[in-house]
Amino acid sequence: MTAVRAPATARPAPAERGHLRAVARLLRLELRHNATPWMLPVAVGLFWFTTYRKATAMPPLWYPRAASLHTGALLAFACPVAGAAAWMGSRDRRRRTTDLMMTTAQAHWVRLLVTWTATTCWAIVGYLGCVAILYGVTARQASWGGPLWWPVAVGAASLPALSAAGLATGTLAPSRFTAPLVAVGAFFALALSTQPIRGSRSYWQISPVVSGPWDDGSDPGVATFYPYLPDLSIAQVMFLTGLTIAILGALALHAGGGRRLRPTAAACAAVGLLTAGTAVMLAGTGRLDSHGMIAIPALHDAANDRPLRYTPVCSRTAIPVCLNPAYTSYLPVTAAALTPVLNEIAGLRAAPGRISQAAANYHQDTGNSVSVSMAGPPHSSTPPVFRTLLPFQLSGPTMTTSELTAAVRSTAGPDLVADVIGDGPGATPAQQAVAAALRMSAGLPEAVLRSAPTRQRPNGAIVPLPVPVQAAARRFAALPAPARHAWLERHLAALRAGRITLAQVP
Amino acid sequence: MTAGTARNVPAHAAPDRRARLAGPPRAGTRLLRLHAASRRVPAAIVAIAACAIGLRIALLGHWDTYGALQLPLVFEAGCAAAITVTTASPLGEPERVTGRWLPFLRLATALALTAAATGALAAAGTGAHLAGGTLDVLRNLAGMTGIGLLCAAALGGGLAWTGPLGYLVVGAYGLYTQWHHPALTTPWIWPAHPPHDLGAAICAALVFTIGIAVITVRGARDPAGE
Numbered sequence: 025m026t027a028v029r030a031p032a033t034a035r036p037a038p039a040e041r042g043h044l045r046a047v048a049r050l051l052r053l054e055l056r057h058n059a060t061p062w063m064l065p066v067a068v069g070l071f072w073f074t075t076y077r078k079a080t081a082m083p084p085l086w087y088p089r090a091a092s093l094h095t096g097a098l099l100a101f102a103c104p105v106a107g108a109a110a111w112m113g114s115r116d117r118r119r120r121t122t123d124l125m126m127t128t129a130q131a132h133w134v135r136l137l138v139t140w141t142a143t144t145c146w147a148i149v150g151y152l153g154c155v156a157i158l159y160g161v162t163a164r165q166a167s168w169g170g171p172l173w174w175p176v177a178v179g180a181a182s183l184p185a186l187s188a189a190g191l192a193t194g195t196l197a198p199s200r201f202t203a204p205l206v207a208v209g210a211f212f213a214l215a216l217s218t219q220p221i222r223g224s225r226s227y228w229q230i231s232p233v234v235s236g237p238w239d240d241g242s243d244p245g246v247a248t249f250y251p252y253l254p255d256l257s258i259a260q261v262m263f264l265t266g267l268t269i270a271i272l273g274a275l276a277l278h279a280g281g282g283r284r285l286r287p288t289a290a291a292c293a294a295v296g297l298l299t300a301g302t303a304v305m306l307a308g309t310g311r312l313d314s315h316g317m318i319a320i321p322a323l324h325d326a327a328n329d330r331p332l333r334y335t336p337v338c339s340r341t342a343i344p345v346c347l348n349p350a351y352t353s354y355l356p357v358t359a360a361a362l363t364p365v366l367n368e369i370a371g372l373r374a375a376p377g378r379i380s381q382a383a384a385n386y387h388q389d390t391g392n393s394v395s396v397s398m399a400g401p402p403h404s405s406t407p408p409v410f411r412t413l414l415p416f417q418l419s420g421p422t423m424t425t426s427e428l429t430a431a432v433r434s435t436a437g438p439d440l441v442a443d444v445i446g447d448g449p450g451a452t453p454a455q456q457a458v459a460a461a462l463r464m465s466a467g468l469p470e471a472v473l474r475s476a477p478t479r480q481r482p483n484g485a486i487v488p489l490p491v492p493v494q495a496a497a498r499r500f501a502a503l504p505a506p507a508r509h510a511w512l513e514r515h516l517a518a519l520r521a522g523r524i525t526l527a528q529v530p
Numbered sequence: 531m532t533a534g535t536a537r538n539v540p541a542h543a544a545p546d547r548r549a550r551l552a553g554p555p556r557a558g559t560r561l562l563r564l565h566a567a568s569r570r571v572p573a574a575i576v577a578i579a580a581c582a583i584g585l586r587i588a589l590l591g592h593w594d595t596y597g598a599l600q601l602p603l604v605f606e607a608g609c610a611a612a613i614t615v616t617t618a619s620p621l622g623e624p625e626r627v628t629g630r631w632l633p634f635l636r637l638a639t640a641l642a643l644t645a646a647a648t649g650a651l652a653a654a655g656t657g658a659h660l661a662g663g664t665l666d667v668l669r670n671l672a673g674m675t676g677i678g679l680l681c682a683a684a685l686g687g688g689l690a691w692t693g694p695l696g697y698l699v700v701g702a703y704g705l706y707t708q709w710h711h712p713a714l715t716t717p718w719i720w721p722a723h724p725p726h727d728l729g730a731a732i733c734a735a736l737v738f739t740i741g742i743a744v745i746t747v748r749g750a751r752d753p754a755g756e
Binding site for chain 1: 570573574577580591592593594597600601604605607608611612615618687688689691692694695696698699700702703712
C-alpha cells in the first residue's frame with residue numbers, strides 16, 4: 025500500500041532532528057536545574073585555600089605551579105563534583121518522581137546521559153575558571169616559558185570520571201546518604217591512592233593526582249631545561265577516559281533500553297575497561313628520567329629529550345652570572361650573593377669567564393627518594409665557564425630572599441673559591457689557607473677556618489683546619505684586597521700546582 | 531446512648547487510666563522511634579558502622595605518617611556527614627507546630643549519633659595504630675559535626691554534608707602543611723593540631739556547641755517534599 029509506505033520513508037529525518045532538539049532542550053533544562061553550580065563556590069573556595077595560595081607563593085615557574093594545580097585542584101573539586109553527581113543521580117528517588125519519569129518520551133539512559141553531561145559541563149567550567157586565574161597570574165609573573173596543558177588535561181579528564189562515578193552510585197543506590205558517602209569515597213580514593221607508590225615503576229602512578237615522581241614535590245628544576253614529558257599525563261587521560269566510558273556503558277546497561285542499545289553499552293563498557301587497564305599497565309612501565317619526569321617507553325617521544333634552547337640572562341658583575349631566563353627573578357639575589365666572591369677572584373688567570381646555571385640530573389633511589397645532582401661537568405673550557413646548580417633547583421620548601429642569598433653563598437661561593445685555588449682532596453696547606461682566607465674575605469657564612477664540604481669534597485666533614493693553616497689564612501685575609509689580588513695574580517699558577525708552601529703565603 | 535452504655539463508660543475508662551499511667555514512657559519511646567525513623571537514623575547508624583569497619587580495615591594496611599594522620603580524618607568526615615544528613619525532615623513545616631518535644635528530639639538525635647560515631651571509630655582503632663587516638667577522634671568528629679549542623683541550618687539537611695566534606699579537604703591540607711611549610715597554625719583548622727592542643731579543642735568544641743544549639747532551636751532548613 026503506497027499510502028503507508030510514503031510517510032515511512034519521509035519520517036526519519038525530521039524525527040531525528042526533533043529528537044536532537046528535544047535532547048538539547050533537556051540539556052538546557054538540566055544545566056539550569058543542576059546542583060553542581062551550587063557546589064562550585066565550595067570547590068572554588070577550596071581551590072583558593074589549598075591550591076591558589078600555595079601555588080602563587082611558589083617561584084613564578086610554570087612547572088611547580090602546574091604540578092601544584094594538577095594535584096590540588098583535583099582534590100578541591102573531587103568531593104563537590106562527585107557529591108553533586110550522586111545528588112543528581114538520586115534526584116528522582118528523593119523527589120519521588122521515579123514512576124513519573126518512566127512515562128517521559130526520553131529513555132532513562134538518555135536522561136542519565138544528559139544529567140551527566142550537565143554535571144560535567146558545570147564542573148569543567150568551574151575547573152577551567154580556576155586554571156585560567158592561576159595561569160593568568162603566572163603568565164604575568166613568569167619571565168620565560170609557557171603554560172603546561174597536560175596537567176590541566178588530566179584534571180579536566182578526571183571530572184567526567186568523578187561525575188560518572190557519582191551519578192552511577194546515586195542512580196544505583198539512591199539515598200540521602202549516597203552523596204556524602206560518594207564524596208568521602210572520592211576523596212579517599214584520590215588522596216590515599218598515592219600511598220602504595222614505591223618508586224617510578226609503580227602502577228599506582230595512574231592516580232590522577234600524581235604529577236611526577238611521588239614524594240619529590242613539585243621540583244622547580246623540572247621542565248625548565250628540557251621539555252615537559254607528557255607520558256604519564258597521557259596514560260592518566262587514557263585511564264580516566266576509559267573509566268568514564270566504562271561507567272557510562274554500565275549505567276546504560278542498568279538503565280535498560282532497546283535491543284540495539286544493550287550490545288553497544290556492553291561494548292562501550294568493555295572498551296572502557298580495556299583502555300583503563302592498558303593505561304594502568306603503561307603506567308607500570310614508567311621510569312624516572314634524568315630530567316626529573318616520568319618517561320613511559322611506549323608513549324615516549326624522543327624529541328622531548330632534546331634540551332630547550334634559550335638565551336641566558338646575565339648579571340653585570342665582575343664575572344657575569346648567567347641564569348636560565350625562567351629564573352630571571354632570581355638573578356639579582358644570586359648575583360648579589362656571589363659578588364663578594366667574584367670580586368676576590370675576578371681577573372685571576374684560573375677564574376672563570378662566566379658563572380652559568382646548570383641543569384639538574386635526577387636519579388631514583390630506594391623507595392620514593394630521588395637524588396638530584398648537576399648534569400654534565402662542572403667546567404666548560406672554551407669559553408671558561410663555571411657551571412653550578414643553584415639551591416632553588418632542588419626540591420624543598422620555598423626560600424625567602426635572605427634564605428636564598430645565604431644558600432647561594434654557602435654552596436656556590438665555596439665551590440667557586442675551591443675551584444679557582446685548587447682546594448679539594450689532597451690540597452696543600454697553602455691552598456687550604458688561601459681558600460679559607462678568600463672565603464673569610466668574601467664573608468661566606470660557613471665557618472671560614474674550617475674545611476667545609478664543597479663540590480670537590482662533597483662528603484667532606486666540617487673539620488677544623490690545622491692551627492698553622494688557620495694562622496696563615498688569617499694573615500692573608502688581613503692583607504688589603506689589592507695586595508691579596510696582586511699576590512694571587514703572580515702566584516696562582518704555582519699555588520694551584522702545589523709549589524707554594526705555607527710559609528710563602530704572605 | 532442508653533443509660534446502660536453510659537454506665538459502661540467508666541468500666542472501659544479503667545484500663546485507659548492504666549494506659550495513661552503507663553503511657554508517657556511508651557508514648558515517649560514511640561515518639562523517639564518515629565522521629566528516628568523519619569530522620570533515617572537507623573540508616574545513619576549503618577553508615578557510621580560502615581565507616582568504622584572501613585577504618586578498621588584500612589588500619590590493617592601500611593600507611594606512611596601523612597597517610598596515617600589523614601586516614602581517620604576521612605572516616606571522621608564520613609561519620610559527621612552521615613550525622614548531619616539525619617537533620618533533614620521529610621515532613622517540613624507541619625512538623626514544627628505539632629509539639630514542644632521536637633527541639634529535644636533533634637538534640638537527642640544529634641548527641642546520640644555523635645556519641646555513637648565517636649565510640650564506633652574509637653573501637654575501630656582499638657589494638658591498631660590510630661593516629662591521634664580517641665581524643666583526636668572526639669575533637670575532629672565533634673568539630674566537623676558542628677560544621678555540618680550549621681550547614682544544615684543554613685542550606686538544608688540534604689546538602690548539610692558539604693560542610694564536613696569541605697572541611698575534610700581543609701583539614702587534610704592543614705596536615706599537609708605540617709610537612710610542607712609554611713604550616714597553618716590557626717586553631718580553627720583543628721585536625722592539623724595534636725590532640726592535646728587546647729586551642730584547637732576549644733575551637734572544635736565551640737563549633738559543635740553552636741551547631742547543636744542552632745539545630746536544636748531552629749532545625750534544618752528543609753523544603754517540604756525534599
